[in-house]
Amino acid sequence: MHVVVLGAGVVGVTSAWFLQRQGYQVTVIDRQPAAGLETSYANGGQISVCHAEPWANPSTPLKVLKWLHRNDAPLLFRPRLDAAQWRWALAFLGQCTSARAADNLRQMVNLGLYSRSKLQELRVELGLEYDHLTRGILHFYTSQKEFDSALEPARQMRELGCDRQVVSAARAIELEPALAPLKQRLAGGTYTEEDESGDARKFTQALAERCKQAGVVFKYNTEVVGFERGIGRIDAVETLSQGHHHNLRADAWVLSLGSFSAPLARQLGLALNIYPAKGYSITVPVKNPEAAFNVSLTDDEYKLVYSRLGDRMRIAGTAEFSGYSRRLNVTRCQAVLRRVAAVMPEAGHWDQAEYWSGLRPTTPSSVPYVGKSVISNLFLNTGHGTLGWTHACGSAAALADIIAGRPPQLDFRFSGVSVT
Incomplete structure (x- = not known):
């Protein structure tokens, strides 16, 4: 066959x-x-079962409205004369109920746990090398409100078998000392020891x-x-x-x-309800290994993920619903760079950042x-x-x-x- x-x-x-x-x-x-x-090619680099919370949840519509006129918003919806975009958006709103969000989270966790185990088996069997690290993923929060809102999804994930543990700000810094510059601002974090990172390309x-x-x-x-x-x-x-x-x-x-x-x-x-969510990444050479992270990080407030890829750092995120163009939005690129440089100013050669955009195929659920x-x-x-x-x-x-x-x-x- x-x-x-x-x-x-x-x-x-x-x-x-x-x-x-x-x-x-x-x-x-x-x-x-x-x-x-x-x-x-240059995605965020995380094997993140802990990132299973769907975009469509009860809190999202208000956030999108708040961000509608912010060019540097983590999630940016650019209305177009595009029937596919509006069909997707209406279906997305329909998924923003507590019941549907909980069911979609369960689907994502189940697939993620199975997929992570298959990747680990494949890596051992074939001896694949791709700058992978098996040091877990740490979500960190500089907003108490964002930290509080993460507690329930983390609990749901633990019940489904993804061991996403809630940790204090002090414990987050113990796990990843590169977060020390944020010591006075950290509200807390969650840590999933079994998750990984690596270069997808x-x-x-x-x-x-x-x-x-x-x-x-x-x-x-x-x-x-x-x-x-x-x-x-x-x-x-x-x-x-x-x-x-x-x-x-x-x-x-x-x-x-x-x-x-x-x-x-x-x-x-066939009616596949998929619409491109343009994401951005920057790849930066490590400047000071002592100041750079080794545990893969997720900055939930800014919707960014950080992965260490050998002597490089990859920071990726944001979502822009504006059609199929891959043109770089300079404002959004600079927003990513500003945030990571503020989090760990001595970690990278921030003036040498390589920018990239990719179209992530997103369903409403x-x-x-x-x-x-x-x-x-x-x-x-x-x-x-x-x-x-x-x-x-x-x-x-x-x-x-x-x-x-x-x-x-x-x-x-x-x-x-x-x-x-």
Whole structure:
């Protein structure tokens, strides 16, 4: 059986790995010249089961209204004449109830725990190196209100098996001495010892090489432009490579094209409610190792994550709903830089920051599409939002089980999708 994976980001490449392990012939298609060059390229770097609280929760609508006219807001909604954006926004508001937020959190924690274990197994089995650290993730709070609001989600996560412990300000500094400059301002923190960090691009490219060695074929510089349909199935995809059109045939297809999954799926009459949330990151050389962090950090008040990647620091976050443009918003870049420089002024060469933006494929519920679609031979592994790196191995392993006709080994809302 020949399975073609559309997309060579971290989700697509992990899908290819677990599918070839099932014995399938696998081909991966991507428009870039190598794996991991779009949203996986410079993301926040966290394997963060503890980051499972969905964006859609009862407190979010008021925050979005408050931030509407702030160009440096952590979450920025730019209204456009775009039906997809408004359809997404209305569905998002519908997810902002306590009951739905609690259910979505459960889905995210269950998938995250399973995925983290699969990543750890894979790392040991293959000996992958990707600047990973296994020192946990520490959420820190300089706002008492934000700290107080984190206590209930942390409790819910502990009940679901994610050991996100509440810690005092003093304990937070013991865990990560680089937070000492904030000693007088820290309200407290939460610490998840089992969570990790690492460079998603390095992981994706290293795993792609192992996939090649195992027989997976990668077709880079190849764009999917259309489909050849059969009765209730896809017979072929039309691709464009170096100016030439080709039809590629296969038995089954996996859609893992991130934010671009939704417009492509519309050609098939599928309504994937995915919209791009543009995120930003800065990558900075370490200046003073004694002042730089080693535990991966989450700054919940500013919606930023910090990961140590060897002699580099990666700080990423914010969400901008403004279409598919990847143009850098200088104001938002500077806001990220100002915050991290204020938190640990001596840690990095802040004047050497490299800026990046990526389009994170976000669903209204924050729960990704993983499962079989209503088209008999099309499978979905997309819409992972800010947690593609966290959920990649688990969703890929589960999808490989689904394609093989076996029930996945976790409790998760595996989803199909409606037809427009």
